[in-house]
Amino acid sequence: MANSGDKPAARNRESLWKDEFSIFQERERFVSRRQLIKFLTLTSLGMFVGNVWILFRSWMRRDSTFPRQEIARIGEIPVGGVKLFRYPNPKEQCLLVRTSEDNYVAYSQKCTHLSCAVYYSREDNQLICPCHNGRFSIRDGAVIQGPPTRALPHVILERKGQELIAIGMSGKLES
Amino acid sequence: MRRRTTALDGVAALLILLLMVQIWLLSATLDAYLAGHTDAALPGAICSGLIFVAVAGLYRFVQRLDRAR
Ligand code: FES
DSSP states (O other): OOOHHOOOOOOOHHHHHHHOOOOOOHHHHHHHHHHHHHHHHHHHHHHHHHHHHHHHHHHHHHHHOOOOEEEETTSOOOOTTTEEEOOOSOOOEEEEEOOOOSSSEEEEOTTTTTOOOOOETTTTEEETTTTTTTTEEEETEEEEESSSOSSOOOEEEEETTTTTEEEEEEEEOOO | OOOHHHHHHHOOOOOOOHHHHHHHHHHHHHHHHHHHHOTTHHHHHHHHHHHHHHHHHHHHHHHHHTTTT
């Protein structure tokens, strides 16, 4: 009997509690869903802005022209030798390799993984990145092993008499 | 109340799906750009814009749902 008398009192206490803190679970869940939807909409806007930024950069790159720059004289470096130079601007370090008597190749020195400076290994005839042992082909700059996923940007060379001239680049310089 | 909650659940699920497509689009376009290909940038931006319009439409739908309460 005593128990049945307690029950209404407990119910009253509960309803009093609910009156003072008038938060209804259903409504609360409603708000958090709405916040999630708002957050998702903003995220979508952010990604759209990212895509527009890539488009803008692509247009800028298409318009950019490369300077003609004399980088070495024929015979200046021995077969298997390397010469460092900066191209297309003073901030970008590149390397020129004389792979055979008549053949020269040049690449950006920045590894496409995390921008460490690559070097030419004469024994392996490869461009090697010392940071994570990434290796690139000397023939076309393609990745042979390691974490890089993109080829090294290639400097396009032109031979004019006794001079080697850089006239452009293919691929993207790491920024 | 319950029907509105279900509608919101549906909208959130649809938004997550659209965002997954959009994030894939962004990473694919960025990867192509970093590899030196600029051709993917315009279609990527257009598709991303369309997805954003759809997402904004769903957001407006939720707002209208709230106003109708
Ligand atoms: S920075 Fe070159 S392999 Fe990591």
